[in-house]
Amino acid sequence: MKGTMRILTTALLLVSSFSMAEQLYISDALQAPIRSGSTDNYRIIKMINAGEPVEKVSERNGYVQIRYEGGKTGWIHQSFLMNEPSARNYIEEAKERYEPLLNENRALEAQIEKIKEQQNSVKDRLNDEKSGLELELEVLNAENEALRSEIIELRKLNEHEIELAQENEELNKKDHLQKVEITRLTQENARLQSVNRSSEWTAGALILLGGIILGSAILPRLFAKTRRKRSWDF
Template identity: 25%
Template structure:
């Protein structure tokens, strides 16, 4: 809306300067022929503004259109005296603009568009890599689960082995104690028999032994 209002004001002022343009066109044309450098370079309209194109190399010439900020333009000529350059815009329109609004740096909008495309390309590549790595990730998860199972089995076997060893040690001690008790019983039995047997066997009389 603001652009339309400014454009209307500028067009209304065109009628005032149109007469001056006609009177000064011949002189200006001489100046342009003397002070204009022929060139063709690419550039951009500076960001955060839009500018008017004039029919000649100064603001005294009528406005023939406007150019949005960030638009790519091609510089055709330059007038060193007025500081205006003749350009061709993306719509193939030709006109003169103030050189202060011209820049060779890539516009912010074009930089944003380029970075957006690069970001989309990078995201697509990351998605492809993720899809390619999905089977490997699944295999890693399966191997990790199997490793956890084997680790648990090793812990269980270690515990069982420790338990069996404790039981074997206990049984060995019990068998050793039983053998000791058995040996002690035999020795005690032998001792008792040695003490009892002499009393059980009758002794021969000495006289009878001599008579015979």
């Protein structure tokens, strides 16, 4: 019976201790010692990190009995405890809360940097293209000036050719007239030569006829005189 009452008493104490547990936090000290009893003479059973949440079970001699890590108990000096989370807890919580935002911000910064690099690349490419276009424009302007000069020369040559053509046409006309005149003169010369030959033939015929007449009229007389003279000589 006494054993049963002892167990019930212990259970009631445990239940009351659970119901009376107060949430506390380890102070900003890097680590705090947890002892097996409520004085400095008890051995240290664990060093607990700053900011860890613990439950207050009881208090004695400036020490507080705490429950930690899901059910373990020990004693820690009250100077290592406080009612609010430490600044380190807030920092860690802030880190956990804002870590995704920081990662997102880093990602955005990386994306912005990448965009800036792309913009710089595009600017460089556009500047290169601009330089190429300006150079091409200069070449085209030079070619245009050369073509203008060539056109002016061609116009001058064309005008000169027109003048030469006109002069050639005049020369052709003169040449044609000269050929016509030469043909006329050739024909006139041929006619005159024909007339001259005809005159020569007529003169020759007249001379021949005269000779014949002369021969038939004078030569017999001459022969007769010659014969008489010879007969007289004998």
